[in-house]
Amino acid sequence: MIRLVASDLDGTLLNSAGEVSERSRDALSAAQHAGLIVVLITGRPSRLVLPMAEHLGLRGHIICSNGAATHRLQSGVAEDLQPIPSQVLRALILRLRQELPDVSLGLEWGAGMLREPDDDILAKLEVHPVLKLVARSAALDPQALNARINALGAGEVHASSSGAPFAEVAAAHVSKAYALERLCGLLGVQAAEVVVFGDAPNDLPMMRWAGRAVAVANAQPQVREAADELTLSNNQDGVAVYLERLLSR
Structure with a gap:
């Protein structure tokens, strides 16, 4: 059973215009309403991700800077920072x-x-x-x-x-997998209960860690090869399509 959904942004949840489509917003909202934990996990810095998460109506946490920062929503407080010495x-x-x-x-x-x-x-x-x-x-x-x-x-x-x-x-120790594992430990979520979405090499560590790894169709070849499943491209709302199917089961 999936309890937590973690999605990369650029090239994955965001379309080529850098936007979250209405269909994707609705899918994230439906997942959250169904009791799933939704986490944005990205290389983007917190100053760009916090307003986006607020606009999407998300609760809980976001993971930024490729796993170096985990922030709590709605306060924006950084609960886990891993700077380079x-x-x-x-x-x-x-x-x-x-x-x-x-x-x-x-x-x-x-x-x-x-x-x-x-x-x-x-x-x-x-x-x-x-x-x-x-x-x-x-x-x-x-x-x-x-x-x-x-x-x-x-x-x-x-x-x-x-x-x-x-x-x-x-x-050296920081990755999306590192931060996601720490957050899931805090939340009492097992790796087998996590589905992640990605498209680029910096997504590979979390895709190897999570119970279910999904690559969008436009993902780089090594990411598609590492995925358990493929969905449609970011411009075809691939994350939303997958979540809609997951929630309908």
Whole structure:
């Protein structure tokens, strides 16, 4: 029996216009009304996800920044933050600048962000608990950049991709699976009682952890291969179609 629904946003629940369709909103509302716990789980920061969750009428929690932050709705309070240690981040930034002179970096902490070349990010490392380092390189695609960052990070960070043209770096232990498992432990929900929806490599850890993993039709090949089931694309309301079928059983 499914008790918790966790859906990625970009490329999964959101259509190509970056919106949640009326059908998807209705499906999430119906799932919640039926007693299911609905969790948005995304690489997006909390400042973007909290208003969306409120607009959708969700209750409970959201998971942001690829698992580095879990916030309670409606207060918006951060109940679980997993920042990258500042000394680890400083060492990584210096290595990246030396190895990849064209790399452009940004720091994300949920309520705000800094980015080069507008800001001196090294001067700000002690000011904010950095949840995610964003890196972009003209010389390397995101997959190659992830591999280079993971090598330079010496096991202290983990870089992944959400489908955007940049690498997203978190503390080594952080993933969507890590945060979802911690939240489910708090709620008394077992992995077998969870269905997750995703489309990109950063969704793979939670898809391997959950009892049921569903990929939208537009998901990247490795995500479709890892899924237990496929649904329609994000532009065809694939998450809503699956939830409607689930609720009709």
